[in-house]
Structures are given as structure tokens and as C-alpha cells.
Amino acid sequence: MFAKIGILEAAYYLPPKRKPLTEIFRDEKTPETALAANVDFQRDIGIEAVHVAGEESASSVALKACRRVIEKSGIDPKEIDLIMGFTSIPEDYIAPTWSAAGYIQKEIGAARAFATAINTGGCASYQQTLKSVCSLMTTNPKINLALLFAGDKVPALNHNYYPITVVCDGGGAVLLKKNHDRRQILSVDVITAGKLHDVWWVPGFPNRDPNNAKDHSWMHVAGDIGRFNTEVIPTNLFMFRKVIRGALQRAGKKSADVKYYIYPTFSSWDQRAFCRAFTIPPDKVFMDGLQRHGHLQETDMVIDYVDALDEGHIHEGDLVMLVTNGAGFSWGAALVQH
């Protein structure tokens, strides 16, 4: 389906400042609505601390990740044909009017590129981006090198994404190259359940309390936890199965061929449920990121992939599946042949 497109390099940036979860739960209110899973959210989540951007902007953490990936790869930014943002939470300025893609283009000097951003898929925006970019690289002979990036910074008091996770600030960047033999993207499958579009959202400035300028809760995620429990959770594994099968079928592979999984770092119970549902031994899924940094939205797919590679979990010849879900609600799976 796709031309030979490989991951040339991937990198991430985490702001140095960390905030322990004890302080997150001290500073931020946790809703009282019951969890579907039989767990204690604060005790069992499995995250120790998250990184916080503080004075750094969302764009600057993205830029640092981009600079790292450029440095790691040794490319000249002028070679980049396409810059694609895939940040899934509000950025410095309001979307879809603005995205950080132009800022990144300017800062790295990618003069010949065109810059745009995907603004759908929630934490599955990486797979949507891979699908879109690999399609364009396949069909357009002039697009040979693409820079994908995300930069996440949540409002200071919105790290607690009850009932799902606790979120971290940071950025990720990936370079895709055509005719690159290694880390080849064999297939991507994505699906959206639009009927769940209104389960997870951020109200936005027009919905603020005009009498209280200091109240920034209009920038905080809001969720219909009742519908999350009754509509998202029962659908979740079915949709995961669908995109996993879809990605495998498109690549002509079987689930037994997959040697390693990159899965989001939402919570310990979510990771266990995924492994149990698909009978995947836990040592075939990169899980260490959960304790280290919690959940980085769509950037989980980048940071966990980089760490799994660097820490020797992925070997030459391995078939790796990057699979996730996200607000919208969307599910995505991508197969990478090492």
C-alpha cells in the first residue's frame, strides 16, 4: 500500500521540572463519579510523577524535540518537504486557525517545506498522521522527507484526567524518509466513532465565566464520565481488535508475527486490560514509561517507542505495532518493520 517509507529517527523532550502525583492530587480536584474499573484511581494508577513545562510554551517543547530529532538524524532542515503537527491538545494559540507547524518551520529553517497540522484523533492523532503523511509520500514523488511533531502543555491545574490518567508535558518528533529500508511503516489502520464525539472535550473561551478572568477551567478537559463508562469502555477492546486486524491484514501479517507493542501509558489497569484482552505477555509491551512520566497524549507513541529502542526491547527484524486510542473517539494501529 505505502511506498517504502521508514522512520529515519525519533526523539522527544521532557521539561526538567517534575511534579509528584501526591501534589497533583493535592492541587487538583478528582471527580467523585465512580470508575468502571474496580481500582483506586490515585493509589493504583502506577505513575510516580509527571513533567511540567512551567514557563516553557507548548511550541517550545515541540521545537526542542524537533531540534533533537534533526541533530540525531544529521539531516539538513532544508531537505524537509513536509512539516506536520499532530498535537492533540490546545496549543499556544487557538486551532484550527493556527497551528505550531509554521512556527516550527520558521525556527528550524525548513524553507522548502509546507507546514500544516492534523487536529483530530486525540491520542490516536499519531496514527492518523502516519496514515495521511505516508499516503502523501506514496503518491507524491516530490515529498521525500517529512517531519512530524507534537508539543503538549496542559494548563497548570489540569494534569488530572480522571478517570483515565494523569498527564505529562513534553514534545515528540519523528522524521519519515522515503526509500528508507529500516523501520519501515508497513500499514496503518484508523477508525473513529463519531457517536462518541461529545464524551471528551475542552469548552473553550466563549464558554468561560466572564466574571472570573482568573478561572481557566474553560481550558480544562471535560468528560461525560457516565457515558465514558457505559459507551466508551464497552466499545474499546472491540475497536482495538478492529484496527489491529486491519493493520495486520493490510500488511499481510498475523498477530503472532508482532514481536513488540507500543501502547499508551494511561494507567496500570488499562495496560493490564490490554495485555489480558489480546493475550500479550506484559514483557512484549513497553510499560516502563507509565511510572516515569505518566501519559503524554499522542506523544506516548513517540517517547515509548524511542525508549523501547534505546533500552534494547526492539531488535533488528522485529515487527512492532504502535496501537492507541484517543478522544473523538478514535483508535489507530501502525505496523513498523525493523
Add this chain to the structure above:
Amino acid sequence: MDRVTTGIVSAACHFPQQRRSARELFAEEGLGLSPDTAARLGIEEVPLCTGHQGSELAVAASLEALARANVSGADVDVVVDYTIWPQKWMVPVWNMSGEVQKAVGAEKAFTVGFSGGGATNFLVAINFAAAMLEADEKMKYALLVAGDVTIPGNRVLNPEDPVSIMGDGGSAVLLQRDAGRAVLGTELLSNGANHDAYYIPGGCLVNPEDPALYRMVLDKSRYDGAPKASAMLDQARRVLDQAGLKLEDVKYVVYPNISAEDQKAFREAFGLSPRQICTSNLKTHGHVQGNDLVLNYLSLAEGDVREGDYILMCSHGMGFLAGVSLIRI
């Protein structure tokens, strides 16, 4: 093997019934409309919503586009959003494409939306949607949608030296793999140095508190300085060259409704005769972001366009993003 192409099989627009004259809108925003400015803009009235109905406009246009093609929403493989104005809730955590997917019954689809680039975002959507359909034989239909609703009190773009008057509206375009009016290619080029030349400075992580900053602003000097016509001309020559064509082979050009002054500059740069470009919607709709291109494409389709004619869709959107798509009727 011949390259698979993607084509436009139908398109539709949906505008609010309510209209307001340019003079009234200027007055509402505390501005006077001089005869000179009125002539430069060439906009007499714009359609507008009461409240935020972006999703409703997009859904209505989508249903109409599907009906015109006699295609069921259940057959759509991907819904692609090219809206530019802020939506009902904050993008990207939420995007109206999910609501459109639900409303049209596109149950097997996934959704994708793009940010930035002003009106050119429509050409970004066409570019990626066509690529997805051409690269994946399992995909057949892409539904491109937008629903743009201007921030209240923010209809005159750059009040100090007005550049346009912005209306509300929605549009949808249905693309099909290997059928329809072929999208032969798209060329896009951005200049990130202008990423903040046309944007909303407040209402997000930077400047979250000042309501005065929650409005679209334009840096007029950078807007004027951007090589709009020359960049589009370069892109047009590139896309035509790939198809073995020249500018003289193009019968019509579809271009946004920013102002009469802007359309004239574009027409002169491209050496077009007045009948080669639709300008009539400017007067009655003003600028409705990427929806302009769909509206003007539909006007063209109702004219004397014939099978085999080549048309260009051209746009400059701030970001800065210049784009051109080549279509064979």
C-alpha cells in the same frame, strides 16, 4: 500502470438565511464604510449565524453533497475537516468531524482535520484526501467538510485598513477514488515566518484572560508583503508542468472571495480574462474561508464548463500558505 486518480463527484454549500449588509456590519463594529473602502472590498452583504452553528452548517452541506452524488454516508471512508474558525468546543481535543460523521451515518469512517493556512486549508484537505484514496485501494469516498462561524464583532478583517468582511457558512465536497472530476495534482508552499500574521492571539494558552484578544487579527504589513500572487503563480506552473500543461490550457480559475482588490490583483498576475474567474459571490457572501473555493467551484460548474476543461483552484492563506490544485472536468 496508470496512476489512480481521485475526482470530485459532488459539492454543496450551506449558508445561514440571515444576512447583514457591509454598512451595518461596519457600523456594528464602530467603523465607517467609505465609498473607497466599499469599492476596494466589493462586498455588499454576508450570511451570518446567530450563535455558533458551525457543525450544523457542515452537516447540512455534507448531507446535500452526499445526496447530489447519490452516495450513502455509510459508504464514506474518511471525513476531512478544513474549518478555519474556532469550533463549538476547542480543537484539537474536539473536532466537528466526529459530529458530522455521526450525523451522516459514516460509521466505518475515520476522521481527519487540518489546522492553519486560512482558505488554503481546503486545498490541504484535498491534497491529503486524494492521497489517502489513491494510496489505499480499500478506500473509495472522502467527505471534505467545513463549518466556519466568525467570532461576533470580528467580521471586518483589520478594521484600521479593512481587507475583507467575513461571513458564516458551511461546505462539503465528496471525493471518489478513480471517478469524478479528476484532481490531477496539488502544490503547496508555506512560509512559517508568517505563522502569526493571521491568527487569534487570545483565548488559548498564551493570553487566556483578555477578551479583547479573542479575535482574528491581521498583520497588514506582512500580509501586503507576502508574495501572494507570485507564490501561487509558481505553484500553478509546477502543477501544470507535471501534467504537461501550460497556463494557457486552463479554462477557469477558482479563487477565494477576499475582496475585489485582491481578486483583481490575482487576475492580473495570472493574465486571466474576467470571464475566467467567478467573482459574483464576493458581493453576496464576503469571505467565508475555504468555503469560498467550494462556492465558486459550484458557480463555475453551473456555467459553461465542459468535460475535459482544466481548472485551477488557487488560494493564499495566511500562515503563510499558498496552494494550487489542478482539476480536469
